[in-house]
Amino acid sequence: MAALPHAPFPRQMVQPVRVAVVDDxxxxxxxxxxxxxxxxxxEVVGAFKSGRExxxxxxxxxxxxILLDLDMPDMDGITALPLIxxxxxxxxxxxVSSLSVHGAELTMRxxxxxxxxYLPKPSNHREVSTxxxxxxxxxxxxxxxxxxxAITRAASPAVPARPPVAPPVARSPFPATSPIQRIPSAASPVAPFRQPVPASAAAPADRSAGPQVRPLERVRPKMVVIGxxxxxxxxxxxxxxxxxxxxARVPVVIAQHMPPIFGSIFASHLKQHAGLPAVEAVEGKSLQPGTIYLAPGGCHTVVRRKADGQHVIAMLPSEARGPWRPSIDLLFSSAAEAYGNEALAIALTGMGRDGTEGALHLSRRGANVLVQDEAxxxxxxxxGSIAEAGLASSILPPEKIGELAVALLEGQAP
Structure with missing residues (x-):
């Protein structure tokens, strides 16, 4: 097998990443x-055959x-995790575990x-090696x-400090660089859904003084999208x-990158651990306040506004957008189209730049975008990609993001 190209190692890191491998x-x-x-x-600092080792x-x-297998003799990964x-x-x-239903349940736990x-492990040694x-x-x-x-700063989009705010249901035109794609139709006619505006459509921002935070819009959200x-x-x-x-006041739709088998399991765990009404999103399902809709793993989930004003879930083919499944860009952009400035977006920890183009779409409609801080x-x-593009309305740790979201929902934003 040809060797993979080495990933770039940043200058600011003096020491290599120390890794221990645990697998029976x-x-x-x-x-x-x-x-x-x-x-x-x-740098691999050790290889171990059990949790006890x-x-x-x-x-x-x-x-x-620590790369940790879950199914091991002597002491399995689930038992070892809290001790580690x-x-x-x-x-x-x-x-690092298999993608079986049992393996997915253990991984989510x-x-x-x-x-x-987590990293899904191929089902047998031959598939692992090849x-x-x-x-x-x-x-x-x-x-x-x-x-x-891995943030490509030069290509990051930028917007004015306070972009023009369009009415929530207005269909004002977007730049010609934003191709229109219609979501697969249900029974009722719907407004067109536009793909996210490419990052190259806007000039890069000056980040010499660090990420620039947009003014927080004092708009009470009618829905929340999270990536x-x-x-x-x-x-x-x-x-x-x-x-x-x-x-209970708004619907919440979440795009968490994950394989298909994890969707319903994650919804169950989210309901159990957060005590919240979480379900896996289903095509055509009407968005209801007080419910958290989790995008199925491996499938793009978007929201749309029907001609009668009702908001529903819609699914796009997995090949519709880039390598990330489900796409945060597609979810954020659809929320901008369906709710305008009455959408509230939250971007949490994760690899890549998925969500930046969708945040640009939201910012151009005057919606608030809250992002998790680096620390x-x-x-x-x-x-980080959204923040460095100048699209964040606030940069906070998760608990503070939740508190600010509550203030916005109560109409008491600072």
Whole structure:
């Protein structure tokens, strides 16, 4: 197999990312260790066959990242996870598990108990050893969670400090660079949905003084859209927990990057841990206040306004937009189209730039976009890209985002 190109290692990082591999399979341990050791900026500090072995080695090996299998003899990953975090609180745990229903349930349970992220593992050793996609995803996650940011600043969009505010249901034209795509129709005619405006459509902003925050619009939201990726489940619980008493007033739609099998499981865990009415989004479902709709994993979910004024869920084919599933850009842009400045967007921790184009679309309609701050983010990719494009109305940790959202919902924004 041809070697993958080394990911760039930022100048500000003096030490390589220290990684420990924990898996009961000698083949998997060997492959993961080899791939990571061949990557610039990564140092493998140990390979262990059980949860008990890694716990005994802590904190001596001092890994920044621990790749943790869940199904192991002696001590499995679920049992080991809280002990690992207690003994080495500075470590980030990335769960590497199968995509079976059982594996997905265990993975989601681990994310709710403190794991930072997960990586779906191919079902057998042959697929592990031959999957270039798995190897590339492994390296990318380790570098990102280890502190390597991947934001393309030169291409980031910019908007004026206070963009013109359009009426919530107005259909004022957008730039010619924004192609129109109609969402697959249900029974009723709907307003057209526009793809996000390309980042190249706007000139780059001057960021010499750091991210520029847009003035907060004093608009009471009628719906909330949230995008998240790496580290998202825990950030979502923190954010929504502060909004719990006011979620009854608005529908909430979430795009959390995840494989298809995780959708309903994540909705169940979100309901259990946050005590909130969370369901997996379904095509054509009417948006109801007091319900959290979770975009199915691997499927793009958007919102639309029908001719009769009703707002519903709609699904787009998975190939409709880029590599991220579900797309935050598509969700944010559809909310801008359907709700205008009465949409409230929240961007939480995650890899990549998904959501920046959608935030541009929202900002041009006068909607508020709240983003998670760098200090509390596992990876400041998604929120950082929006912030550095000058599209954020506020940059806060998850709990404070929830509190500000409550103030906006109560019509008491600062």
């Amino acid at each position: 399979s000698v083949v998997v341990r060997g492959l993961l260790s080899k791939w990571l050791s061949e990557t610039s900026g990564i 890694i716990i005994d080695a802590l904190p001596g090996v001092a890994p920044r990242i 975090l207690a003994k080495s609180p500075q470590s980030r745990v990335i769960v 681990s994310l709710m108990r403190g794991a930072t992220d 999957s270039a996609d798995f190897r590339q995803a492994l390296v990318a996650k380790v570098l990102a969670v280890g502190g390597v940011r 998240a990726s790496t580290g998202g489940p825990q950030a979502l619980v923190l954010t929504l927990g502060r909004m719990k008493n006011l979620i 509390s983010s596992v990876v400041w990719g998604i929120p």
